[in-house]
Amino acid sequence: MSPATSNELPAAVVGYGRFGRFHAAKYVSMPGVVLAGIVEPDAERRALANREISSTPTFRSIDELLSKVTPAIASIVVPATLHYPIARSCLEAGVHVLVEKPLCSNLKEAQQLIHIAGQQRLILQPGYIERFNDAVSALCAEVPQSRYIEARRLTWWSGRGGDVNVVMDLMTHDIDLLMELVDAPIASVQARGMKVVTEHWDVVEARFQFTDGCAATLAASRASERTQRSLLVSSESTSVLVNKTEGVIELCRIGANGITIDRRRVEQVDPLSAEIAEFIAAVRESRSPRVTTADGYRAIEIAQQVVAAMKESPSLLDRIGMPMTNSGDISMPLNPVPARPDSAS
Secondary structure, three states: OOOOOOOOEEEEEEOOOHHHHHHHHHHHHOOOEEEEEEEOOOHHHHHHHHHHOOOOOEEOOHHHHHHHOOOOEEEEOOOHHHHHHHHHHHHHOOOEEEEEOOOOOOHHHHHHHHHHHHHHOOOEEEEOHHHHOHHHHHHHHHOOOOOEEEEEEEOOOOOOOOOOOHHHHHHHHHHHHHHHHOOOOEEEEEEEEEOOOOOOOOEEEEEEEEOOOOEEEEEEEOOOOOOEEEEEEEOOOEEEEEEOOOOEEEEEEEEOOEEEEEEEEOOOOOHHHHHHHHHHHHHHHOOOOOOOHHHHHHHHHHHHHHHHOOOEOOOHHHHOOOOOOOOOOOOEEOOOOOOOOOOOO
16 A cells, blocks of 8 residues: 555545445545545455455454554445444544444434544534535525425335344434425424334434424434435426436426426436545545534434334334324424534534
C-alpha cells in the first residue's frame, strides 16, 4: 500500500460484507483518498478483501487497525448492534465516521456517540443513502405539500440484518424520507407486524397521522417473495409514484382540462458515491453533512415509536400491499417529542 500524501485522506472500511465491499470500492476510486485499511473478522471475507484490493492491508478488529494505521475517515458497515462500540472506538481515536443506518440500535447509544463527536469536533454522518437518490429529489420538487404518502420496501430474506427488527433494518430509510417530506409533528402511529424468519419483527406496516392532516403508510418486509421499492406522494391535485430501483417517475395532475399523466425516467447518479463524496466534503470543509446526527437520532426515535405501537398480525405477509384498515389497529397518541441533541457534525 502506498502511504497517503499530505493532501490525501486515509480511509478505513469496517466490515467487508456486501455493502462493505461497495464502500471499499468507492474509496479506492475517489480522488484525494487512499484506502488505508479494511477490518473484517471473518477469515474468508478477509481473504476476499486481500484478493480484490491487494494494495490495502486487512485487520481482524478495529483495535488492530487503530494500533497500526491512522485513518482520518472510516465507513462502518457492520450489523446494527455493532455500530455503537465500533463508532465509539473510531471517534475516540479522532476518526471522522460514516456509519450505515441506523446510527445505533437505541437512543441512549446515539446520544453518547453524538456527545463524543461533538467533544472531538468530528463528523458523524448516518448513512441514509436515499437522500442521495435523484428520483426522490425530483419527487420532492413536484409535490411540495403532500397529503398522503405511501412507501413500500419489500425483499426476500438474505440472512443479513437479523440482529434488529425490520423497522430498524429497512423501514428506517423511509422514516427518514417521511420526515423530510412532511413538515409537521406526528399526531399518532398505528402498526402491526409478523415474525417470520427471525425472533424480531420481519414484516411491518405502519400508519402515521400528522398534525397538519397528512397521512402516511410505510410497509417493510424481509420475508417477501418479490422485491419492491416504491414511493407514492399525493397532494390535492398532484400524485407522483416513484419506482426507486429503476428511477422511473409517474406524474399525475388534475387540472382544468382533466387528468394528465407523465411518465419519465430520472437520470441517476450513483447514490453511494454521492453519499461518500458528501461525507468527504464535510470533513474537508469542516461543515455539517447533508444527513446530520439529529436526523439519525430522529429516525431511531420514530422507529422505536413504531415498535411500541406494534400488534401481531398473522395475515400481514399476504396483505402487506393493501391499505391498512381501521379494524383491530392500535392507535398510539404520541407525547410531545423532547428536544433532540444538536448535530455534532
